[in-house]
Amino acid sequence: MWCVVHSLDPLPMHGRDLGVNPDDMIEVPEPEHAAKQEILENKDVVVQHVNIQGLGRTKEDLLGHEISDVFHAKNLIDVMKKAHMARQKLLRLGIFKEVEVLIDTSEGDRLVLGAGALPNGLDVIFEVTEVKRLTGSYNTMVGNNEGSMVLGVKLPNMLGRAEKMTFQFSYGTKETSYGLSFFKPQPGCFERNLVLNLYKVTGQFPWSSLKETDRGLSAELNFPVGRSSHTVKWEGVWRELGCLARSASFAVREESGHSLKSALSHSMSVDSRNSAIFPNRGALLRINQELAGYTGGDASFLKEDFELQFNKHLFLDSVLSASLWGGMLYPLGGHSSCIADRFYLGGPTSVRGFGMYSIGPQSEGDYLGGEAYWAGGLHLYTPLPFRPGKGGFGDLFRTHFFLNAGNLCNLNYGEGPKAHLQKLAECLRWSYGAGVVLRLGNIARLELNYCVPMGVQSGDRICDGVQFGAGIRFL
């Protein structure tokens, strides 16, 4: 006898009704069901069987880890919660289009009908639909004097254990780029995974009159430790630098040519914020370190940088956010640092009121970057005045008032740390202003600000007045 659970159930249990947001995972039951629910909660049950139906190429041992928790449920509500969590875990693997959960009274052993079925036994059945073996995408892009077509191929669940292979190829009138990536999670711990990449990318940096083509190979290992997540990575890149225009400064011209970077890097992040773009509370700490040259190649340096952010919820839905960035590049083995490795600062995503990456050392208007930098920001985010579109479209917007400061320079490493701090503290650039921020999804944001740059040094390019910015990483 089938008993479809959601008929007696205050919690939505049928797959299609569930959102993917983990915040919804444990819903507060509606008050009118409270009496009924107490009974359900107290009823002891035993999960006898967990079945997964609809598997094709997926290996069962992979799923065992994801659904094993369901067996530990002691009462009906618990079964539902755990089944729901298992469903989330299955969906997160990215190998199923749909996962539906059915909870049924146990029929015992299927071979001997009814045998072994406990009166309070339950069977949990996951009905899954696997994603296709191969998905592809194709699109064309037209920009300034440039067109390109992008071809993407994805092979999800390639070997049956949630491996994923993606390939993207972009053929343009000016340049061609590609990327091939292989992703392999550890069964039972999706956060612990291995990623291999092979790529060619071309970047143009007009603030430095520089063009860079990278062809690289990288292997990275991601794993959580406690509340922090870590990435250990090796990357070998063949970099080709060139001038963007004939008029490029000679300092940039001198950096042209080929180089090989082989670098080991480690990054760690602890993120307790409730959202990446408009957090109300929580803090973020991210530390990156990179050692190049130790494993071969021409570039040798040690690079450290960090990012710190605190958010505090104030009155009337306003949030005070403070962030600090800093970094240092230390060339090793008597080599001087390469323009492609140095830090850049300025622009609508870092020190507002200045041109994009237009602070610090420059030659004939081409910014050369620096070996050390720091930047700090203080923001007060508030909802839009008079709250138009509250609860809907209006929540994508915030107004903010900001105070940014920072400096980028080259250090003389022969001097002591005191001299370094002094160097970083002098010629301080800062700016203040206000603007509107728009959230795009949960990864990017757009800003329209009115900025007043202060502490401008000769050679810096400023943007006095209205400045528009888009990006994924913001000070």
Added chain:
Amino acid sequence: MSLAAEAFVSQIAAVEPWPENATLYQPLKDDQILLSDCASSLAVQTYLRMCGLPVQVACKANAEYMSPSGKVPFVHVGNQVVSELGPIVQFTKAKGHSLSDGLDDVQRAEMKAYMELVHNMLLTAELYVQWCDDSTAAEISRPRYSSPYSWPLNHILAYQKQWDVRRKMKAIGWGGKCLEQVYEDVSQCCQALSQRLGTQPYFFNKQYVTFLSHSHAVRSLPNKASAELTNPRVQIIIARTLSELVHHIVLPARAIIYPQGQDDRLGVSIKLS
């Protein structure tokens, strides 16, 4: 260089005098530079010296990539960067320095023709021997060309360059030639030059020397870049057919290029001639 850019450069160039700190960039002299680049670099150096324009020589491993045209040598004058002999000659002309002022139109046309001959024949032959002759490419050109780079970039860049040159050779119809045919062409070219010269000390007039053929003749004599050719026949052919040129061309050219009398090299060249 496009016509517009060329016109622009000459406009700008005409205004400013030749600075003291003009620099010529070429690949690393001892370990990296190849025959053809060495010859082109010497040609430019000779020309500038004959014009009386001071230039410092800087050796950079990435000279080829620094050059706006991707070819060496190039000069950095003031804030202008000009690469290759032709544009450099134009550039100095715009500044009022020229060696061909005393020539009439016929001579000038003839001179251009000979320069083209040297450029098209000798330079192409050098490139052919460097990159299309397998043993020279494997033993000399590739290791030298890629010497500043680390593994595996050195192999990638060397093969990339070789592939590039071979493609160009195919495009100009040299792809199917064998080494013997190239020697024959070089020999003919040298004979033509030899006939033009006859018994005069210079190709055109006293002031004007076709520095280009000088430098190619100079480089055909033993120096660090060419002495290592596995197949010495190119040298021998050029040296033999140019033997009558050597006294007229190489010795004055040496004197121009090495005014301080770097006699060690001169000694070698005389012995060979």
